[in-house]
Amino acid sequence: MTINGEERKSTIDYAEFSAYVGKEVTVKGTVHSIREMSFGAFVILRTARETIQCVYDTGANDFRLPDNFCENACVRLTGIVAAGQTKDGSVRYEIQMRGVEILSLPAAVPPVVISKKTVQCDLSTNLDNRPVTLRNPSQRAVFKVQEGIQRGFREYLMTQGFTEVHTPKINFKGAEGGTNVFKLDYFGKQVYLAQSPQFYKQMLVPVYERVFEIAPVFRAEHHDTSRHLNEYVSMDFEMGFIENFTDIMNMETGVLKYIMSLLKREYAPELELLHVQVPEITEIPCIKFMDAKTDVIMKKFKYQPTDMKDFDPQEEEILGKWAKKQFNSDFLFVTHYPSKKRPFYTMDDPEDPEYTLSFDLLFRGLEITSGGQRIHDYGMQVEKMKEKGLDPAEFETYLMTFKYGAPPHGGLGIGLERLTMHLLGFKNVRDAAMFPRDINRVNP
Amino acid sequence: MTINGEERKSTIDYAEFSAYVGKEVTVKGTVHSIREMSFGAFVILRTARETIQCVYDTGANDFRLPDNFCENACVRLTGIVAAGQTKDGSVRYEIQMRGVEILSLPAAVPPVVISKKTVQCDLSTNLDNRPVTLRNPSQRAVFKVQEGIQRGFREYLMTQGFTEVHTPKINFKGAEGGTNVFKLDYFGKQVYLAQSPQFYKQMLVPVYERVFEIAPVFRAEHHDTSRHLNEYVSMDFEMGFIENFTDIMNMETGVLKYIMSLLKREYAPELELLHVQVPEITEIPCIKFMDAKTDVIMKKFKYQPTDMKDFDPQEEEILGKWAKKQFNSDFLFVTHYPSKKRPFYTMDDPEDPEYTLSFDLLFRGLEITSGGQRIHDYGMQVEKMKEKGLDPAEFETYLMTFKYGAPPHGGLGIGLERLTMHLLGFKNVRDAAMFPRDINRVNP
Incomplete structure (x- = not known):
């Protein structure tokens, strides 16, 4: 028998990142896409309303991605907030990855690509696959x-x-x-x-x-x-x-x-x-x-x-x-x-x-x-x-x-x-x- | 061809009455009940969220109610705001009637009494007559x-x-x-x-x-x-x-x-x-x-x-x-x-x-x-x-x-x-x- 209290906030939203530059944050989200690079990878994390670029740099620290890390995994991700500039001059924050905890794994690769700017299929296929395509x-x-x-x-x-x-x-x-x-x-x-x-x-x-x-x-x-x-x-x-x-x-x-x-x-x-x-x-x-x-x-x-x-x-x-x-x-x-x-x-x-x-x-x-x-x-x-x-x-x-x-x-x-x-x-x-x-x- | 503007506010809500004591206001509403008295009548006006007591005093001024004034008529009513005290000591405002314009008239008397504190019928009759009983x-x-x-x-x-x-x-x-x-x-x-x-x-x-x-x-x-x-x-x-x-x-x-x-x-x-x-x-x-x-x-x-x-x-x-x-x-x-x-x-x-x-x-x-x-x-x-x-x-x-x-x-x-x-x-x-x-x- 316990008495429940108020909800506590354990993770940080992207909107609050400006206050965390150079500091470690934890965010929860879904691995939207992984782009392998010579230095490691860019990982795009999809949260409730944003997509956040996370940098996996194998040369920068001892952290290594778990073997089962994959697109559409749900994760708790830890890293250092860094500020960068976009082409139009606005500030964009990214995370230099330091840790990942897998919360859940998908059982299969989605039938349509949802990690591009738009969904890569016709309207009928899009509607047939709504539980997936809406994630775009x-x-x-x-x-x-x-x-x-x-x-x-x-x-x-x-x-x-x-x-x-x-x-x-x-x-x-x-x-x-x-x-x-x-x-x-x-x-x-x-x-x-x-x-x-x-x-x-x-x-x-x-x-x-x-x-x-x-x-x-x-x-x-x-x-x-x-x-x-x-x-x-x-x-x-x-x-x-x-x-x-x-x-x-x-x-x-x-x-x-x-x-x-x-x-x-x-x-x-x-x-x-x-x-x-x-x-x-x-x-x-x-x-x-x-x-x-x-x-x-x-x-x-x-x-x-x-x-x-x-x-x-x-x-x-x-x-x-x-x-x-x-x-x-x-x-x-x-x-x-x-x-x-x-x-x-x-x-x-x-x-x-x-x-x-x-x-x-x-x-x-x-x-x-x-x-x-x-x-x-x-x-x-x-x-x-x-x-x-x-x-x-x-x-x-x-x-x-x-x-x-x-x-x-x-x-x-x-x-x-x-x-x-x-x-x-x-x-x-x-x-x-x-x-x-x-x-x-x-x-x- | 005309250009429409913003909605204008032509009538006063009960919530604003305290600022109008002794002044004339116009309110719109439905005649909820009429109680005849020796001096004239108490008219209860039902507005969107309130019921307002209005006093019709035949001795106080030249205003006379129109012949077709009746319960469930929708009216525009003009009068002077007066402050009174209720039994529990709180302030209650009423209107001393000076004018009435009939906006619409009912065609019949409702089948159930809705002007008392509660609806005067059993649940089944109440539900059968919902368009009327909900007005209580x-x-x-x-x-x-x-x-x-x-x-x-x-x-x-x-x-x-x-x-x-x-x-x-x-x-x-x-x-x-x-x-x-x-x-x-x-x-x-x-x-x-x-x-x-x-x-x-x-x-x-x-x-x-x-x-x-x-x-x-x-x-x-x-x-x-x-x-x-x-x-x-x-x-x-x-x-x-x-x-x-x-x-x-x-x-x-x-x-x-x-x-x-x-x-x-x-x-x-x-x-x-x-x-x-x-x-x-x-x-x-x-x-x-x-x-x-x-x-x-x-x-x-x-x-x-x-x-x-x-x-x-x-x-x-x-x-x-x-x-x-x-x-x-x-x-x-x-x-x-x-x-x-x-x-x-x-x-x-x-x-x-x-x-x-x-x-x-x-x-x-x-x-x-x-x-x-x-x-x-x-x-x-x-x-x-x-x-x-x-x-x-x-x-x-x-x-x-x-x-x-x-x-x-x-x-x-x-x-x-x-x-x-x-x-x-x-x-x-x-x-x-x-x-x-x-x-x-x-x-x-």
Whole structure:
């Protein structure tokens, strides 16, 4: 029987090396690579967030590497910190090795090379071998940046009086309108996997006024594209007592500004490794859907749309170029989408009910957010459901929200993988998913 | 076309009232209750986190309430802040009403009374009417505290160098051993809902060294008890390069200490409303499984166990009492559970392989955590799988983690609802689930 105490710190992080030049330190990590040299070897040690060059000099001291020392061994390594200069003049610390203790050994050599700057295989092989390929410093940097994005979303909203919630992913029919839902047998009942927390976050507006959730959503979409996943992480918020639907856009502008500054401040090593420039956000310009269609796409860019109620990918690209040129902005809000193309809970524009108080956010010409004001009046919502061919009786618990009083409100959802993809300049969303789920892939 | 700016603050929070005594303020909120009085009425306004008493005095000024003013209306309310004293001598601010603007109206009176201290119905009716009952201040306080718990878990681990990850919930067979998994048709393939992020968090240890996840898990357990949910939020962490499995327990002690201090610091109004005393944690005592069985349960408490390999609920209760009496501790670690009762990835104790380097954490005599050191050696893990009757071929991607090198590691999982339940003194875990999923309930 013992009493446990506080965790003690037995090893030193790379970030603290400047205080240890000429002194002995102990670090724990994985042998990332070994390059044999005439004097001995360069050993690259991979730690939680860094790779550290360690010099094994057979002429300098009596220390000899153990016979079983190999790549992908986990070790405790002791040595003297030395400061050197890189080509760009910055200081880089290395360790002159004095001792190694093997903590664990691999059973085989990895099937793909992970010790180069990038993983040496195609995307499909990379994904098949995710437990190994994610160990590559560039690969893991992608998902460290992704951590920063969702963290920024959360941290900013916490400062704005939002409550973080966790809503159920196994849903009954009335919480999941629409097609493309995964069906599930639940003790003999047919249930559905949540394709969005939409209904639940609306239910919680009269409870907490402002709520957000970061959680998986599931879409049974059959198409196999570079933009779609069948499971992804959705960052959603919903806010009550709004004066106008632009309140939601202003909140999103604040969120994105905060995310970008957080990335610059705390994720610089990863951004550098990935050669990524984080966009500057001051204000995000807005344009109405029909103005974008007619003034920008048709008149300025001489492009003839096939659908006047929606944008095709080429039109989004045009708008991205236009926003960059006109406002020097990577982001563009497009507002007032046609009522026919938006979900039944979207508030129509009282000034022109053909259009809605809704918006999309384009980031470098690609949609990353859909949002808008919601209907909060019970009678209006019931009418709208009927108009759209839905049966209000199926949505009884959802409709309680409005029946017993709800403030004017609205919100949005941002796909975490898609935002990561665009920020990092990937062409395929699978590059921005740790363990992507698509029509052909559920493993690993 | 307009350029959006920053969000502006048009209303005042209750927390700022002390600076506005005698001055006019505007607040937004929902009419929680109206109590008619000889002089007019007391109106309780419910805001995001408070209820504010507003005085409607027909004799004091020319202002008259609108005819459609009613309970559950959402309003913008103007008035003069006045300071009063409560029975216990603390200052309480109220508003002398001068104006009301109706923002939205309910369509009906709620089916249950939510304006009293507690919701006036049984649990089942409460859960049936969640969009309404959660508006009760005590009810919403439960899930505000729950926010604090998961926030504390995250914030503490962030300070300890952990990376937050999001792993897939749709899993292939090799990621989900065991029974009690929900099956799902996935484009013609049979797949499973994650019952834990176990395999994924282990895969990510060689990537980030320390990872955590807060996410839903799914268990198709058929029993209908007061302790089980079929979907719940699991707080998991996994840490590499441990010296000993007690490193994991020390980390959990740190997590729990931080959570409790965060609750005291930032969730005091909710704790007060719920009459909850947050436990003091200094150190958490430990006892070995077999010592607990023989010395405490059998010798000290004269209780005869039916199973020498596990505890029944009564034995856990005995241990809870013992920990309180012996150490004045609400928490107790029980370590070295029998190997037969732990999953195949658990590390056996090298000193006695009948037992494992594992632990449970009991909180007031109820289990809230299972954790331990994992096997990190490929050969050992393959052998163990065969011993347990599992086919290593089915776990090929999981086994990559060890085959290509993994450090000594371990971790744990804490059920968020269960911890909330015990902290708040509930008898039924459904009281601690916003929208519980059990064998009979998926709605709302």
